[in-house]
Amino acid sequence: MRIVRNVSSLLSLAVLLPALCLAQGAAPSDDVAKLREQIAAQQRQLDQQRQALDAQQKALDAQQKLLDRLVAAQSAPAAAPAPAAPAAADVDTTGRPISPLAFHIGGADFTPGGFMDFATAWRSTNIGSGVATSFAGVPMSNTAAGRIQEFRSSARTRALP
Numbered sequence: 001m002r003i004v005r006n007v008s009s010l011l012s013l014a015v016l017l018p019a020l021c022l023a024q025g026a027a028p029s030d031d032v033a034k035l036r037e038q039i040a041a042q043q044r045q046l047d048q049q050r051q052a053l054d055a056q057q058k059a060l061d062a063q064q065k066l067l068d069r070l071v072a073a074q075s076a077p078a079a080a081p082a083p084a085a086p087a088a089a090d091v092d093t094t095g096r097p098i099s100p101l102a103f104h105i106g107g108a109d110f111t112p113g114g115f116m117d118f119a120t121a122w123r124s125t126n127i128g129s130g131v132a133t134s135f136a137g138v139p140m141s142n143t144a145a146g147r148i149q150e151f152r153s154s155a156r157t158r159a160l161p
Contacts, residue, residue, distance in 0.1 A: 118155045126150040 092098050102111040119131045126148040127137050139146040 118153065120151070120153040122149070122151045124149055130154050 090098055096104070096109070099109070099111065102109045104110070121131045121133070123133075125139055125141070126145045127134065127139065127150070128145065129137065131152055131154045141147065
């Protein structure tokens with residue numbers, strides 16, 4: 001009985017072994033050709049990217065050289081131009097220069113400067129502050145202030161001398 005079992009096992013193995021070898025065979029040649037074509041396309045892309053990178057590096061080097069020349073020219077001491085004296089037409093009767101942006105009170109000249117700001121804010125809830133928003137103070141929707149809208153305007157942000 002043992003011999004019959006061993007022989008049948010060897011016989012079935014002998015029948016299945018060639019089928020397994022065929023299943024493990026080489027890949028079809030058209031798949032290999034496709035893979036080689038894809039590799040060649042990727043290599044062409046890499047070459048194009050290298051060329052673009054080299055061109056960008058050359059442009060960057062040229063810009064760096066220009067920047068170095070500008071910095072060297074800027075740091076070189078330049079002859080300071082002599083200050084021009086105000087023309088006779090730009091001076092009033094007291095000898096002070098006339099400035100269209102200044103007004104004179106006595107011996108003082110006032111030139112306005114700075115900025116003015118007018119800001120508005122609309123909120124869906126009434127937080128009770130000015131234009132600036134304190135997010136910690138925003139009321140919940142279950143409170144009266146949380147259901148009231150607000151519109152605020154302010155000109156308080158200004159800095160005029």
